[in-house]
Amino acid sequence: MIRSVRRYARIYGRLVAASVRSQWQYRASFALYSASQLVATLAEFGAIWALFARFGSLPGWRLPEVAVLYGISNVAFALAEAGARGFDVFPGMVRTGDFDRLLLRPLPTAFQLAAHEVQIMRVGRLVQGSAILAWGCMGLGIEWDATRVSLVGLCVVGGACIFAGLFVLQATLAFWTIESLEVVNIVTYGGNQMAQYPLTIYRPWFRLFFTVAVPLAAINTVPMAALLSRPELSGLPAPLTWLAPCVGGPFLAACLLVWKLGERRYASTGS
Amino acid sequence: MRPYLAVLRTRCRLLLQYRAAAAAGLATQVAWGFLRLMILEAFYRAGGPAPMTLSQVSAYVWLGQAFLAMFPWNVDADVRDQVRTGSVAYELARPIDLYSLWFARALAMRTAPTLLRSVPLLTAALLLFGMPGPASAASLMWFAASMLLALLLACALTVILTASALWTISGDGASRLLAAVALSLSGNIAPLALLPDWLGRAVVLLPFSGIVDLPFRLYSGNIPPENAWLVLLHQSLWTVALVALGRGMVNRGMRRLTVMGG
Amino acid sequence: MAQIEVRGLRKSFRVPLRSSGPFGALMDLVHRRTRTVEALKGITFEIExxxxxxxxxxxxxxxxxxxxxxxxxxxxxxxxxxxxxxxxxxxxxxxxxxxxxxxxxxxxxxxxxxxxxxxxxxxxxxxxxxxxxxxxxxxxxxxxxxxxxxxxxxxxxxxxxxxxxxxxxxxxxxxxxxxxxxxxxxxxxxxxxxxxxxxxxxxxxxxxxxxxxxxxxxxxxxxxxxxxxxxxxxxxxxxxxxxxxxMSSARRTLMIDLAADVADVDLEGAELVRREGDRLWLEYDPEQVATHELIARAAAACPIRDLTVADRPIEEVVAQVYRDTP
CATH class of the missing domain: 3.40.50.300 (P-loop containing nucleotide triphosphate hydrolases)
Known part of the structure; x- marks a missing residue:
């Protein structure tokens, strides 16, 4: 068991390193792409800032609090995007038959796709998200201790798992159809956009969807209840609010199970 | 004119084929519309004076979703590949003006998906999602005229994005950067009127507002019909300027390319 | 035991049929019609x-x-x-x-x-x-x-x-x-x-x-x-x-280079399949006419500079087999 975990970790490291070395040969493109991502995300947060400047507040929320949510969601999304990129290109691999190549290697396909290509150009969103997160954390005016810091870390990791799970689900759909995958962008890119603001501002049906079906509430209002000591935000017992982001783990695992089903279907239809 | 019309027609037919993808895109646009609207509504709940009413914002958001495909956010992939493989040099051997050809292609690329998406989306938004109608017949008329100019402006920008591929061999990094800047300053993320006044006033002067912000505000009457001529003037001047810029880029770029030997 | 053993391998695929017409794509969404294609109809072989x-x-x-x-x-x-x-x-x-x-x-x-x-x-x-x-x-x-x-x-x-x-x-x-x-x-x-x-x-x-x-x-x-x-x-x-x-046939090809221009060459038991200038290709079935017999007939019929006998190119054989299968 331990040996195979170490082996997988080593292979993952080597494949990622290989992917980075490949991309490094296209440095100019990488720089421009990162810059464009930086511009886009800066404008996004600029809009939040501008709306706060115009309207004074978002009912019940201050700018630094929204900045923390924005930062958590964006950093998590950037990590998931970097790590699950292989799933993003997967529909194309099915079409060209390149997926067969992965099946011919003695490793799980999901693992190979995760290590397939780690896009360093996603660094723009990562840097910007981290900066906003740090800025927001400093502006919260709360006592920072080890538990609170690790809660923020947990939110980032949990969020990355949820977004990665969604990318896996989107790719899994490609076993059935490759024509209407864009719909899933509603929960991936849309989920990221949604989680940049507190969940409480949305309509009830929308809140319910992002609590139950896609548990992004677990990196949004629920942990904020613990972080800001505002239990009314979650309606859950306090200890649970501290652990809420852990939901990301089981969510990702469930998505990988669905992936397995899709893979079995592929083996019987070949398309 | 004939060859450009033929290019336009065949490209449109090709793009109209992907109906399932269009349905998926429609659902996505609707969801995004709700999301954007809910966020802006939340800010309006804080009360306080705003230069746009919530109902004007609703019209703005749904129009933004309906005409998203018109925005120059990507390059003409076929032309980009031609440039990458060098086969674009063959285009010079044909008796057509390259800029006009690319412009016609851009027109098709911007028109077909926009038609496909905007009509059903606007219908649904007006009937089901509470999108308000135009402020008046005059507003609607000026809006329509302004959208036509917006389309030309969008195509002029698309050709500039595409032509940027003639300089960078590094893929489409440069055009992505340009598109990101354009999108940020167009009013697509938030209505420009809601920005702090000093910022909003500056950004509105740039060409990008002419594709999104200005026509949408004509529709809702946020810009009254008597001021519409200013919008049209803004769009026309920028279109002329960007066409001239694009033409220059294409000419210089192609000269550079042929000197280098493809 | 052979290294690869395959017995009665069968596989069929369902291929979606696309409807045409303005509402075709919509109809396909509601009701998918498919056609079954048998890719393998029971194949058996062994490889050592x-x-x-x-x-x-x-x-x-x-x-x-x-x-x-x-x-x-x-x-x-x-x-x-x-x-x-x-x-x-x-x-x-x-x-x-x-x-x-x-x-x-x-x-x-x-x-x-x-x-x-x-x-x-x-x-x-x-x-x-x-x-x-x-x-x-x-x-x-x-x-x-x-x-x-x-x-x-x-x-x-x-x-x-x-x-x-x-x-x-x-x-x-x-x-x-x-x-x-x-x-x-x-x-x-x-x-x-x-x-x-x-x-x-x-x-x-x-x-x-x-x-x-x-x-x-x-x-x-x-x-x-x-x-x-x-x-x-x-x-x-x-x-x-x-x-x-x-498998396809045992036919062979006789290629003749003529020494002088002859208008028409007609040999019993062989069929002229191609001609380029003074080069001729004739096909025949060795079961019906022996090769030496045919050569003798050719030598009698026309002046010959050179000749070759060849099996039918395998490409043509395979193409023939492909054509013959439905």
């Missing part, structure tokens, strides 16, 4: 260790389905297959450790990295012991003449070199069975020869079984003693290359 077997057949006739099933990446609907004592699709990861696969159209190497880096990654993926890897690597590098290209990025290699590197990559984990899917497609004559030589040497010296699909009959004639002809989902032929020739 160390054989090189060619698999031919028209496009879409089922040969790639068969290969996919034996390689473990597709399940059949019915029938059995045992490869190296295992059912390929039952435990994909265990199975693929012992097979190597080369696709002529696609590389498995990392496009932007030096060849040696790709090899090193494969060592990790297959979890190969250092000593085994070093030994195999030294062997393939020497045999396939790769020493100079190891440090070049794959994208800079010529197709011929790249195919040799791809072949080497598929051999690093010392598979017992090698599957080659159109390995020589697009190669120039010299590269083809080099690749064939590499395949043959490796197979004979290491006892590796090779199953290759190809449309190039030269591959078959130079490499394979045995041919599987799959057409329309069935195994039409399992035998030697000569059996393939005999």
């Amino acid at each position: 260790a160390g054989q090189i077997v060619g698999c031919i057949g028209p496009n879409g006739a089922g040969k790639s389905t068969a290969i996919k099933i034996i390689a473990g990446i597709m399940n059949p609907d019915g029938g059995e297959a045992t490869v190296l004592g295992r059912t390929p699709w039952a435990d994909r990861k265990a199975h693929v450790r012992h097979i190597g696969v080369v696709f002529g159209q696609r590389t498995q190497l990392w496009w932007d990295l030096p060849v040696i880096d790709s090899f090193a990654l494969l060592r990790e993926i297959y979890d190969l012991p250092r000593r085994d890897y070093d030994e195999t690597l030294a062997d393939v590098v020497e045999r396939f003449h790769l020493a100079e290209v190891l440090d070049s990025p794959v994208r800079q290699l010529s197709l011929g070199l790249r195919m040799r590197c791809d072949l080497a990559a598929a051999l690093l984990h010392r598979p017992s069975i090698l599957f080659l899917d159109e390995p020589t497609i697009g190669l120039d004559a010299v590269s083809k020869l080099a690749l064939r030589e590499a395949i043959r040497d490796w197979s004979t010296e290491r006892g590796v079984t090779v199953l290759l699909t190809t449309h190039d009959m030269d591959d078959i004639e130079r490499l394979c003693r045995r041919v599987l002809l799959i057409a329309d989902g069935s195994l039409l032929l399992d035998g030697a290359v000569d059996d393939l020739r005999r």
Whole structure:
């Protein structure tokens, strides 16, 4: 068991390193792409800032609090995007038959796709998200201790798992159809956009969807209840609010199970 | 004119084929519309004076979703590949003006998906999602005229994005950067009127507002019909300027390319 | 027990039918109509260790389905297959450790990295012991003449070199069975020869079984003693290359170069199939007219500068067989 975990970790490291070395040969493109991502995300947060400047507040929320949510969601999304990129290109691999190549290697396909290509150009969103997160954390005016810091870390990791799970689900759909995958962008890119603001501002049906079906509430209002000591935000017992982001783990695992089903279907239809 | 019309027609037919993808895109646009609207509504709940009413914002958001495909956010992939493989040099051997050809292609690329998406989306938004109608017949008329100019402006920008591929061999990094800047300053993320006044006033002067912000505000009457001529003037001047810029880029770029030997 | 045993392998696919007309796409969403295509209608064969077997057949006739099933990446609907004592699709990861696969159209190497880096990654993926890897690597590098290209990025290699590197990559984990899917497609004559030589040497010296699909009959004639002809989902032929020739007809071609211009040549028992200037091609059936007899008749009928007798080119034979299957 331990040996195979170490082996997988080593292979993952080597494949990622290989992917980075490949991309490094296209440095100019990488720089421009990162810059464009930086511009886009800066404008996004600029809009939040501008709306706060115009309207004074978002009912019940201050700018630094929204900045923390924005930062958590964006950093998590950037990590998931970097790590699950292989799933993003997967529909194309099915079409060209390149997926067969992965099946011919003695490793799980999901693992190979995760290590397939780690896009360093996603660094723009990562840097910007981290900066906003740090800025927001400093502006919260709360006592920072080890538990609170690790809660923020947990939110980032949990969020990355949820977004990665969604990318896996989107790719899994490609076993059935490759024509209407864009719909899933509603929960991936849309989920990221949604989680940049507190969940409480949305309509009830929308809140319910992002609590139950896609548990992004677990990196949004629920942990904020613990972080800001505002239990009314979650309606859950306090200890649970501290652990809420852990939901990301089981969510990702469930998505990988669905992936397995899709893979079995592929083996019987070949398309 | 004939060859450009033929290019336009065949490209449109090709793009109209992907109906399932269009349905998926429609659902996505609707969801995004709700999301954007809910966020802006939340800010309006804080009360306080705003230069746009919530109902004007609703019209703005749904129009933004309906005409998203018109925005120059990507390059003409076929032309980009031609440039990458060098086969674009063959285009010079044909008796057509390259800029006009690319412009016609851009027109098709911007028109077909926009038609496909905007009509059903606007219908649904007006009937089901509470999108308000135009402020008046005059507003609607000026809006329509302004959208036509917006389309030309969008195509002029698309050709500039595409032509940027003639300089960078590094893929489409440069055009992505340009598109990101354009999108940020167009009013697509938030209505420009809601920005702090000093910022909003500056950004509105740039060409990008002419594709999104200005026509949408004509529709809702946020810009009254008597001021519409200013919008049209803004769009026309920028279109002329960007066409001239694009033409220059294409000419210089192609000269550079042929000197280098493809 | 044979290394590859296939019994009554069946596989069919459901292909969606598209409706036409303005509402076609909409109708398809509501009610999907499909058509069943039988890709394999029950195929049975065995391959012993160390054989090189060619698999031919028209496009879409089922040969790639068969290969996919034996390689473990597709399940059949019915029938059995045992490869190296295992059912390929039952435990994909265990199975693929012992097979190597080369696709002529696609590389498995990392496009932007030096060849040696790709090899090193494969060592990790297959979890190969250092000593085994070093030994195999030294062997393939020497045999396939790769020493100079190891440090070049794959994208800079010529197709011929790249195919040799791809072949080497598929051999690093010392598979017992090698599957080659159109390995020589697009190669120039010299590269083809080099690749064939590499395949043959490796197979004979290491006892590796090779199953290759190809449309190039030269591959078959130079490499394979045995041919599987799959057409329309069935195994039409399992035998030697000569059996393939005999299959369509035993007709032969007599090519004559005339010494002087003659308007018309008409020989009893032979059919004029082609004429270019003073060169004639005649087809005949040696069962009905003996070759020496025909030559004698020709010599009597017209002035001959030179003549050759040849079997019908195998390409034509195969084309004939493809045409004859529905």
